[in-house]
Amino acid sequence: MSEEKLVWPGSALLGPVPPVLVSCGEGETANLITVAWAGTICTQPPRVSISVRPTRHSYGLIKESGEFVINLPTTALAKAVDWCGVKSGRDVDKFAAMGLHAAPASKVGCPLLAESPVSLECKVFQCLELGSHDLFLADVVAVDVDEALLDSAGKLHLERAGLLAYAHGDYYALGKQLGKFGWSVRKKKPAPKKPGARPQSSSSPRRPRK
DSSP, X not given: OOSOOOOOOOOOOOOSBOOEEEEESOGGGOEEEEESOEEEEETTTTEEEEXXXXXXXXXXXXXXXXXXXXXXXXXXXXXXXXXXXXSOTTTOOHHHHTTOOEEOOSSSSSOEETTOSEXXXXXXXXXXXXXXXXXXEEEEEEEEEOGGGBOTTOOBOGGGGXXXXXXXXXXXXXXXXXXXXXXXXXXXXXXXXXXXXXXXXXXXXXXXXX
């Protein structure tokens, strides 16, 4: 990397981000929209946001119902993620066109994406008009998780899902794990003692008698 940086005009150049598939609408109006600008805004209560252009077909569906589902896509869904981002639900049934399946949600009227390993059911509590996009702020009222991502103790292993990432127009598979939250300050565990090894004394060794 060079030591000098170019100064560009302000831009929303943030990446990588999750290119989520948002399902909205009900019944025959059910639709999928690809959203790259989604994020967590609060943990207690659990709240998220998505940014959607008012000109998009899904915008009206979300605005009317006040509900949507964030479906996390896998690398196997990469083509569907891109396709659903450039096609309009006004013209085509995206579920049928991509061979995807809608499944009933537990807390909202719009469907889940059955092929997604994790789905966040959301209810909008505020919509902010910001410019090119409006920001929907929503409470996460339920999370639907594929049992294959859980171990025998019920712990979630999201790394098993093979999730997709997006950066500046390109899609990527997540790479190797570099660490876990807090690993940079976590104390190292002492190395296990070898079987039969004698504990070392802090005093100097005795000299053999003559």
